[in-house]
Amino acid sequence: MKNYDIVIIGGGPAGLAAAVSAKQSGIDSILILERDKELGGILNQCIHNGFGLHTFKEELTGPEYAERFIVQVKELGIEYRLHTMVLDIRSDKTVSAMNSEDGLFEIQAKAVILAMGCRERARGALNIPGYRPAGIYSAGTAQRLVNMEGYMPGREVVILGSGDIGLIMARRMTLEGAKVKVVAELMPYSGGLKRNIVQCLDDYGIPLKLSHTVVDIKGKERVEGVTLAQVDEKSKPIPGTEEFYSCDTLLLSVGLIPENEISRGMGVEMNPVTSGPKVNESLETNLEGVFACGNVLHVHDLVDFVSEEAAAAGRNAAAYVKETVNTSEEREIGLVATEGVRYTVPSIIRVAHMEDNLKVRFRVGSVYQNCFVSVYFDDERVLHRKRQVLAPGEMEEVKLSKEQFLQYPKLQKITFKIEEE
Amino acid sequence: METRNLTCINCPMGCALTIEMEGNEVISVSGNTCLRGDAYGRKEVTNPTRIVTSTVRVTGGAADMVSVKTGQDIPKGKIFECVKALRDVEVQAPIHIGDVIVSDVAGTGVDVVATKNVESR
Amino acid sequence: MYDVVIIGAGVCGAAIARELSRYQVKICVLEKEEDVCCGTSKANSAIVHAGYDAVTGSLKAKLNVRGNEKMGELSEELDFPFERNGSLVLCLNEGDMPNLQALYDRGVANGVKELQILSKEEVLKMEPNVTDDVYAALYAPTGGIVCPFGLNIALAENACANGVEFQFNTEVTEIHKSEEGYELQTNKGIFKARYVVNAAGVYADRFHNMVSEKKIHITARRGDYCLLDKEAGGHVRRTVFALPGKLGKGILVTPTVHGNLLVGPTAVDVEDKEGVNTTAEGLAQVIEKAGMSVRNIPIRQVITSFAGLRAHEEGDDFIIGEVEDAPGFIDCAGIESPGIASSPAIGEMTAELLAVKMGLTEKDDFIPTRQGIKNPNQLSMEERNALIKENPAYGNIICRCEMVTEGEIIDAIRRPLGAKSLDGVKRRTRAGMGRCQSGFCSPRTMEILSRECDMSMFDITKSGGDSKLVVGTNKDII
Numbered sequence A: 001m002k003n004y005d006i007v008i009i010g011g012g013p014a015g016l017a018a019a020v021s022a023k024q025s026g027i028d029s030i031l032i033l034e035r036d037k038e039l040g041g042i043l044n045q046c047i048h049n050g051f052g053l054h055t056f057k058e059e060l061t062g063p064e065y066a067e068r069f070i071v072q073v074k075e076l077g078i079e080y081r082l083h084t085m086v087l088d089i090r091s092d093k094t095v096s097a098m099n100s101e102d103g104l105f106e107i108q109a110k111a112v113i114l115a116m117g118c119r120e121r122a123r124g125a126l127n128i129p130g131y132r133p134a135g136i137y138s139a140g141t142a143q144r145l146v147n148m149e150g151y152m153p154g155r156e157v158v159i160l161g162s163g164d165i166g167l168i169m170a171r172r173m174t175l176e177g178a179k180v181k182v183v184a185e186l187m188p189y190s191g192g193l194k195r196n197i198v199q200c201l202d203d204y205g206i207p208l209k210l211s212h213t214v215v216d217i218k219g220k221e222r223v224e225g226v227t228l229a230q231v232d233e234k235s236k237p238i239p240g241t242e243e244f245y246s247c248d249t250l251l252l253s254v255g256l257i258p259e260n261e262i263s264r265g266m267g268v269e270m271n272p273v274t275s276g277p278k279v280n281e282s283l284e285t286n287l288e289g290v291f292a293c294g295n296v297l298h299v300h301d302l303v304d305f306v307s308e309e310a311a312a313a314g315r316n317a318a319a320y321v322k323e324t325v326n327t328s329e330e331r332e333i334g335l336v337a338t339e340g341v342r343y344t345v346p347s348i349i350r351v352a353h354m355e356d357n358l359k360v361r362f363r364v365g366s367v368y369q370n371c372f373v374s375v376y377f378d379d380e381r382v383l384h385r386k387r388q389v390l391a392p393g394e395m396e397e398v399k400l401s402k403e404q405f406l407q408y409p410k411l412q413k414i415t416f417k418i419e420e421e
Numbered sequence B: 001m002e003t004r005n006l007t008c009i010n011c012p013m014g015c016a017l018t019i020e021m022e023g024n025e026v027i028s029v030s031g032n033t034c035l036r037g038d039a040y041g042r043k044e045v046t047n048p049t050r051i052v053t054s055t056v057r058v059t060g061g062a063a064d065m066v067s068v069k070t071g072q073d074i075p076k077g078k079i080f081e082c083v084k085a086l087r088d089v090e091v092q093a094p095i096h097i098g099d100v101i102v103s104d105v106a107g108t109g110v111d112v113v114a115t116k117n118v119e120s121r
Numbered sequence C: 001m002y003d004v005v006i007i008g009a010g011v012c013g014a015a016i017a018r019e020l021s022r023y024q025v026k027i028c029v030l031e032k033e034e035d036v037c038c039g040t041s042k043a044n045s046a047i048v049h050a051g052y053d054a055v056t057g058s059l060k061a062k063l064n065v066r067g068n069e070k071m072g073e074l075s076e077e078l079d080f081p082f083e084r085n086g087s088l089v090l091c092l093n094e095g096d097m098p099n100l101q102a103l104y105d106r107g108v109a110n111g112v113k114e115l116q117i118l119s120k121e122e123v124l125k126m127e128p129n130v131t132d133d134v135y136a137a138l139y140a141p142t143g144g145i146v147c148p149f150g151l152n153i154a155l156a157e158n159a160c161a162n163g164v165e166f167q168f169n170t171e172v173t174e175i176h177k178s179e180e181g182y183e184l185q186t187n188k189g190i191f192k193a194r195y196v197v198n199a200a201g202v203y204a205d206r207f208h209n210m211v212s213e214k215k216i217h218i219t220a221r222r223g224d225y226c227l228l229d230k231e232a233g234g235h236v237r238r239t240v241f242a243l244p245g246k247l248g249k250g251i252l253v254t255p256t257v258h259g260n261l262l263v264g265p266t267a268v269d270v271e272d273k274e275g276v277n278t279t280a281e282g283l284a285q286v287i288e289k290a291g292m293s294v295r296n297i298p299i300r301q302v303i304t305s306f307a308g309l310r311a312h313e314e315g316d317d318f319i320i321g322e323v324e325d326a327p328g329f330i331d332c333a334g335i336e337s338p339g340i341a342s343s344p345a346i347g348e349m350t351a352e353l354l355a356v357k358m359g360l361t362e363k364d365d366f367i368p369t370r371q372g373i374k375n376p377n378q379l380s381m382e383e384r385n386a387l388i389k390e391n392p393a394y395g396n397i398i399c400r401c402e403m404v405t406e407g408e409i410i411d412a413i414r415r416p417l418g419a420k421s422l423d424g425v426k427r428r429t430r431a432g433m434g435r436c437q438s439g440f441c442s443p444r445t446m447e448i449l450s451r452e453c454d455m456s457m458f459d460i461t462k463s464g465g466d467s468k469l470v471v472g473t474n475k476d477i478i
Helices: A013-024 A041-045 A062-075 A139-149 A164-175 A194-204 A261-266 A303-322 A402-406 B035-046 B076-086 C011-020 C059-078 C094-110 C120-126 C148-161 C201-211 C280-293 C339-358 C381-390 C406-414 C422-429 C442-452
Strands: A002-009 A030-033 A049-051 A079-081 A085-089 A094-099 A103-114 A118-120 A136-138 A156-160 A179-185 A208-210 A212-218 A225-230 A243-246 A249-252 A256-258 A290-292 A332-337 A341-345 A348-350 A357-364 A368-377 A380-390 A396-401 A413-419 B002-007 B016-022 B025-030 B053-059 B065-070 B090-092 B100-102 B112-114 C002-007 C027-030 C087-091 C116-119 C136-140 C144-146 C165-167 C172-177 C182-186 C189-198 C218-228 C239-242 C252-255 C261-264 C268-270 C302-313 C319-323 C326-333 C397-399
Touching: A002 A013, A002 A303, A013 A030, A013 A041, A013 A062, A013 A103, A013 A303, A041 A062, A041 A139, A049 A062, A062 A303, A085 A261, A103 A303, A103 C381, A118 A139, A136 A139, A139 A164, A139 A249, A139 B065, A139 C442, A156 A164, A156 A212, A156 A225, A164 A179, A164 A194, A164 A249, A164 B076, A179 A212, A194 B002, A290 A303, A303 A357, A332 A341, A341 A413, A357 A413, A368 A396, A380 A396, A396 A402, B002 B035, B016 B035, B025 B035, B053 B076, B076 B100, B076 B112, C002 C011, C002 C182, C002 C339, C011 C027, C011 C148, C011 C326, C011 C339, C027 C148, C027 C189, C059 C094, C059 C144, C059 C148, C059 C319, C059 C339, C087 C094, C087 C120, C094 C116, C094 C136, C116 C120, C120 C136, C144 C148, C148 C165, C148 C339, C148 C422, C172 C201, C189 C201, C189 C339, C201 C218, C201 C302, C201 C319, C201 C326, C218 C280, C239 C280, C252 C280, C261 C280, C280 C302, C319 C339, C326 C339, C397 C406, C397 C442, C406 C422, C406 C442, C422 C442
Parallel strands: A002 A030, A002 A103, A030 A079, A103 A290, A136 A249, A156 A179, A156 A249, A179 A208, A332 A413, B053 B090, C002 C027, C002 C189, C027 C165, C087 C239, C189 C326
Antiparallel strands: A085 A094, A094 A103, A118 A256, A212 A225, A225 A243, A332 A348, A341 A357, A357 A396, A368 A380, A368 A413, B002 B016, B016 B025, B053 B065, B065 B112, B100 B112, C087 C136, C116 C136, C172 C182, C182 C189, C218 C261, C218 C268, C218 C302, C239 C252, C252 C261, C319 C326
């Protein structure tokens, strides 16, 4: 069995950034395992621009953004294997993986970084009634077909879900010659970024129907049309509001689910809200030396934040391997998400393990206007930040400093909430 | 005086811009949080432009398609002309990021460049 | 000229073909779809019922018990997944106890072995997630679950290996009596046969009525189902039924043989014999009723929903035998639940009937066994590495959710009666049947199909016919 200090599961944006930062933190023995034919993960099919404004201060396309990290991985001499599927990981950090060349093999890691990303929710999760013909694709599958393989999945398209992939695909399909008739969104607000509504829908006159869903799919062999209906506050279709759209394709962009089958298999404790692992300030799971970052931890809106988070995971994994962390004080402070805040990452802070600054990331549960993001250290409000708009589609962050914590030696609980004043 | 409300698309913040105009002249831009927002607002109401991203076919490459973009933003009205200009383009691998695929696309003076490396098969 | 033409390559048609292929006889199976297992046989509960439901003395009762008995051995001979997980029929109040007792008595009379009536405590000990409202239950340890595709495909492949011809995309439009037997008009020309077996599922009445004055009527009875992620597969270990009602056995909750959880079906009579569309009401009903038998079903883990049609005949029993006023025309009609469970016995009975009638002699070289597609997940590390060394395609995972390798997909395509579509690959290998529902693997499976079948990507379908998956190339019509 081969040994590595750090094995990284996934060579997408999270895995790449984690590898680079672990290497820069002084670890030489690193292996990235990637199941696809190339590094870069989902960025390879995200050929639109808009990536990298935070990280590189310029606007890049997905493949260009990936390439910046791939170049670093190669220059730093970090090992990686492509076409390699990780089948499972034992809690002692033995990774079993497989590819055509090496067969099924095991690797012993000192630390593991989980960076498997996420997958799209499928039609079944929504229980959309109707037939099950050809022509129903998740937006990401269509994106791969069009952007990487050059095939058009259809000519007349209805999109359900206004997440960013759905919006981006509305524009992509239009620019490749398809007619996108409408984008329907179950919620009263879009799950995607505002800029994408402007430049992907408004630019091309594609209507966005909020509070609408698909209530029937017509067509036995190939999609012939879908029926949309308006929904009430409980997301139930309102009778009499049905409207038929003829189309040959239905694209679904109805949410992303972190891919944590391997994590669960090894005994990693999950956060039911994010469907990702519960992690501490080091992005370490309940299993010592097992770290998580990127969309496998919680679904991000921007890849720049994935890279930033993954770099932290890489540094922390390196520190774990080198045993440089002072573990004399094991005080654990719990983070509580409440009143509009759906979750926080991390959910536990051990002050002794903290870097000087820690970014706590979270999402809100609905749209808020002119309100405040508040953080309480026990009962004392330590942060009260005015925000014009908060939306579930956008990830939020609050920076906490180690210095702050030293002023509260008895602190037990940190609460995140949205307040009206 | 005319007022126009826009969402800035420069970055994911999506600032809500208010632009005051007198005829074709911009009097003021507000609501932006950075200078890029100001510039976007002025341009969007006078000469809106976009970066266009697309794909072209590859021959002899490890992949069948290569992703491309306009090196700079081009007038919004030229988007479809630009895409049509790419329809019959085929490029021979290897291709490197930044390689010019079509120069001066649709008479915009802007080149379409590759955004991905494609090795030879 | 064939000795026997079988209409329909569902589980009954395939079982009859396989059993009949023991004899020296020229057989052809006509199937209107592009593959075997495309109608009722593919969308059902996949339960191998124990045999206590049907009226004692009925064909349903007799063939169910016999089919259940045969299923274990058959699954070994033909290498398809089958598990005797046992089934429970729940009685939720004391007042219904006579009905439960009646079911027990009927089971005993039908010859079902090992039946027991369990107390509430015994039931909850066995299945902790069964509703607290349970009063008692009938427990049938012989009840089982099967892969419905695996069974159907195995039977057909074995029949094929024993010389049975299969014609797909071949729809029978007319049947005429001829001097030697029958002439079947199809979209692919005329097929002549001495004997015809009508195993056409929901269409069996159509063919019966072409040759007989004694009309039958098959009602398509639709059932909606929800399939849950494997993570929910252990929610119950046995198949859990509610006490049967008028329209069938009600809504069940069961693990599948592949480890998912299945809930359903509803029962709605529909006009359209292809009407396999699910409805919002149907799916809501499935979820609600399932919750009355089993607690805390993790409905958020539904990965897909589907509907199937049962071929219900008004007489409420299987119709198997020569049609009175149409000599040489053998019906195998009205095969609804417990059709899957009965299929081995239906094959046996129909084949024997024909063998006697036609005076057939058995072959010396009948091949009784068939090997399924290798499942590398069941191999040891050494075996698996040997396999990958021999054929590297077994090291290349295509379907991430179900861990299906390229090697398995290639085998599914290349073997006799191989897969020709995405659904064909899915039914044989489970690629695309997992939690992402083919989101990741469909483009790659399409590539493999295109390469292996030498088909253009534009001709690759989801399930034959016009179910094309891609319609053009980028910018082709801009």
